[in-house]
Amino acid sequence: NAGVTQTPKFRVLKTGQSMTLLCAQDMNHEYMYWYRQDPGMGLRLIHYSVGEGTTAKGEVPDGYNVSRLKKQNFLLGLESAAPSQTSVYFCASSYGQAGGLYQETQYFGPGTRLLVL
């Protein structure tokens, strides 16, 4: 099993450009999450999904959109990148059978480093 994989590993964007980050998991997990990690801030939840075709906003959703068309994939889109979106982005997934969000282990991908100039 590859676990949770993220594509790309690193990207440089100019302000106003758009891009999509791809997250894939091969563990048949129901729940998937996108976080961003900034120095001194810990991880903050951007969006999450509790199943194929469903998405919901997290703590810092502005400027991002997501889609979960297939159970194994969770896409994070930046329509018009801003320097404030320079960060490391982590995708995570969890089984989804323990009675609700966050009541179980989350499995993280290796991260995508994004630099917006």
Next chain:
Amino acid sequence: SQQGEEDPQALSIQEGENATMNCSYKTSINNLQWYRQNSGRGLVHLILIRSNEREKHSGRLRVTLDTSKKSSSLLITASRAADTASYFCATAGRGKSGGSNYKLTFGKGTLLTVNP
């Protein structure tokens, strides 16, 4: 905010010594989780302790939870250079809308350095 706050922010010890990291939080929780992050990598889950549990062990790791003091500690015994990493606590509790809408909030982490 129920955000967990780790203490200390940084800890440097010698190989073989024990390392203790603490986490404090402000509101009631469903569970508390500890994660490890090696430099440049994703987070790896270590232990999940539920609010009705007081202590859990996993190999060289021991986690305690004191809900009356709203605090948790992570003890790594007989540390190794490979334990060098950042350690995060994450608290899971109900969001503002209640119901099953739990929210997982990560602290800022403790950077542990184990010197060989």
